[in-house]
Amino acid sequence: MSVTVIIPTYKPGDKFLRLMEGLKKQTLPPDKILIMNTEKKFWKDSVLRGMEQAEVIHISKEEFDHGRTRAQAAEMADSEFLIYFTQDAVPADTCTIENLLKPFRDPEVGAVYGRQLPDKDCRLIERYTRSFNYPEKSRRKTRKDIPILGIKTFFCSNVCAAYRKEAYEKMGGFTFPTIFNEDMIMAGNLIKAGYAVFYAADAQVIHSHNYTWLQQFKRNFDLAVSQADHPEIFKDVPSEGEGIRLVKSTCRYLIKKGRPWLFPQLVFSSAFKFLGYRMGKNYRKLPRRLVMKFTMSPDYWEKKN
Template sequence: MKCSIIVRCYNEEEHIGRLLTGIMEQTLRDIEIIIVDSGSADATLKIASRFPVRIVSIKPEEFSFGRSLNIGCEKAMGDFIVIASAHVYPIYKDWLEKILEPFVDHEVGLVYGKQRGNETTKYTEHQIFAKWFSEKSNLNQKHPFCNNANAAIRRELWNKIPYDENLTGLEDLDWSKKILSLGYKIAYVSDAEIVHVHNETFRKIYSRYYREALAFKQIFPSEIFRFREFVKFTITNTVTDYYHAWHDNIFFRNLFSIPIFRFMQFWGTYKGFLEHGIITSEVKQTFYYPRKMEKQKESQKSYEDRIIDYKLTKEEYFEKIL
């Protein structure tokens, strides 16, 4: 079998069907889909069971990001493991092919793909996606940044290095750091694109970055995030978000949401890092520094024949599948 797709989920009835529909539209057919559910109380499993998937259930109290992945990987039979968040969906029919392509180089241990938001995504989240996931691929990335919302790994490598089950997040960063130290390559593929639906309240944004900062401390024990860096990154990122919003003609629509988002992001980071040393410059560049103040060139590629057509509205979809 070419690849196993692992989807971690909890109460994802609004999104899981679209992801699985997108997977069914893929040009790569030699796959299996493993759903690792941590106690969903909504229609998530009912929707998922309409598709050719294997469902593995764990108790909510047993969940950690690393543990749920390890459970899925244990069940996987593919040579490669593709990891997707339950609230993402692929844009193109060759998403799986694109994310697996770099593995022709036997030194590549991990591949991750581009993420973009949708029409409900907060403006600052769009800016974060644009900063983290560029339009240009990099098949030999020198730093450990990656993201398990849209990634793939070698099964044989996971056999040697399972995910850390004690981290409160960033299990992907921890794993990529470990394989980099062993001499494996990390590849980023821009064409392996998904939409990541991240509609969080501002309180949840704070909690996410706080939780990830706690994990970051475990991965890089000597590092901290100083108060002056909280101030610096909140201000600089707010200013650059305003710059891009102005040029996108949506400045006033996002006048208040931009600074609130950035405050919660970096306040959560600061509180999580409060007890430890200094963050490395490379990681700061990726996670915290704002986008450049320049307009992005539009791609000249044609994607018409690759696009997946998600025609059904939410109401029509539920009427059809339930």
């Protein structure tokens, strides 16, 4: 199996260094590493010492786009498989790449995504959200699962994901311009074209965020914008039901852990997520000044208009 690892970066820090160290130790090392770095002034060549297979492509902030930047890197790769990481995703062990690629033994699998484990500083509610979205058990998903899993059928994350390049190219590559969610759009296209998407619970990275309520609002706003812009994927599989299921499940978890005093935090966090999502779904009805306040990606809107 020939493999190219692709990592978009912007002001890479300690976690990126840990990611690069983790890639050095993999049981199945990548043939090539393409780093799509935004703004050369924030880059230090010293981070690539001892990694001859790594190449850095510098782009400007104006050129960056979640879909296009990843698609540009894919065009530079001549390998059979593409693996994407974000700069803050740290391999949990030496088998992350090997375990990402194992499911491709099934010729129907077009994409595989890994399990995201919480970091040491991760708060309790977010720690549970990780386990809810990334459970211990692996799963193969096809269009037959849509009536059962709903939008979760299309769930995939480029924090840690691999694609069969042939299937990726048949789908036309990542959609752009994209505010967010290029991974789920690709997974949705693959599922609808008859491919399978595989969740590999044994392909693990350490990755979590302690978002504020406002950041959660903005993130869900952008998520919903991407869904509103791609009704061909998301129209018939609404997300609200999955959100309600997460809230109920988290309540049970907090009771089990004896932490009922965290209920207000869960309520407010969930309310901000829901409001952000509803605003994003209806962004076309909002004045531009509100869109710019609500989004986590103002550069996207400036380029769009």
